[in-house]
Amino acid sequence: MFAIDILVKLVPAFIAVVPLCIKLLKTFYQGNDNMKIVLRSLGLSVLTQFLTLPILTLIMMIVLYFKPNLDNEDIKSVTMIWIIIISYISIIFLLLKLNYKSRHAYTIATNSLQVRKHDQNVLSILKEQLPIISNRIVNENSKVDGKLKYIEKLDYEKESKETVIFRWLSIFSWLVIPLTSIVLIYNFDDTQYNIWYVNLSILILAIIINTFIIHSDIKIYEGKVSLTINLAKRHIKQYNKLKEKRNRKDIRKRNSI
Structure with missing residues (x-):
């Protein structure tokens, strides 16, 4: 029972x-x-x-x-x-x-999406170039400086401030x-x-x-x-704020010249 x-x-x-x-x-x-x-x-x-x-x-x-x-x-x-x-x-x-x-x-x-696409592109370039460099080094080919400098400059893209904040809040x-x-x-x-x-x-x-x-x-x-109507309205409001903020920055830059 x-x-x-x-x-x-x-x-x-x-x-x-x-x-x-x-x-x-x-x-x-x-x-x-x-x-x-x-x-x-x-x-x-x-x-x-x-x-x-x-x-x-x-x-x-x-x-x-x-x-x-x-x-x-x-x-x-x-x-x-x-x-x-x-x-x-x-x-x-x-x-x-x-x-x-x-x-x-x-x-x-x-x-x-942009960060993921960029990082995937970096990985594909590294996957393509590293075997070529390795092959040249093994065969004692000194023509690797240009490729090494190129891949050394490759790096993962950083997330935006909004994305980082949202990740931690999540x-x-x-x-x-x-x-x-x-x-x-x-x-x-x-x-x-x-x-x-x-x-x-x-x-x-x-x-x-x-x-x-x-x-x-x-x-x-x-x-x-x-998407909802309220979500769209809040985004439009936020975009307007960002646009006004950037306009103020541009005005300050022009005034400082």
Whole structure:
């Protein structure tokens, strides 16, 4: 009866996760490129979930270092307080990321594609030129200076400021769901719900939800932006601001001449 009671109470969680699973499965059949993005998102979601364990361990070690006389319950309580604090900080990063995405999504997507295209071009040139240089060196041919100077100048292209900021905001925002799952599992400790399949259900649900959050960010890095009217309006507003800023710079330059 107890197991049935637990299953009944888990029904809302199953009802919530089924549509997400269906949506996740649909994305697998929308093309190979999208499947790769989903798999990357799922892998990053699992990795992020596992990252909460060293975070939890590190916080416990810090608490023990500064408060060595605390008993186990107090250590767990203090650790969980810090986990909750970090969770709130992650939520702030998530909100900042959503706002930043609404203003710079297309700029970030375009920059990411350009950087990837440039880096692939550099790799293809290196792949072509290095065997030629190696062959000439092996055959004691001294005519390699020009090619060496050429490939020495090749380098990976740096990402734009907007892309770098968005990347860091994304990484920190991905911790929201995993940390929340740890808090939920902790709250079930010493209760009738502290059962392996309840905890496992929470972890699986957290991984699935986080996969969608990560998926929406990776799509931007792949140059795929879901356009909405509000998104377009915010981008137009941002473009006008950038245009005015550049115009002011041009005026200052002309005045300084």
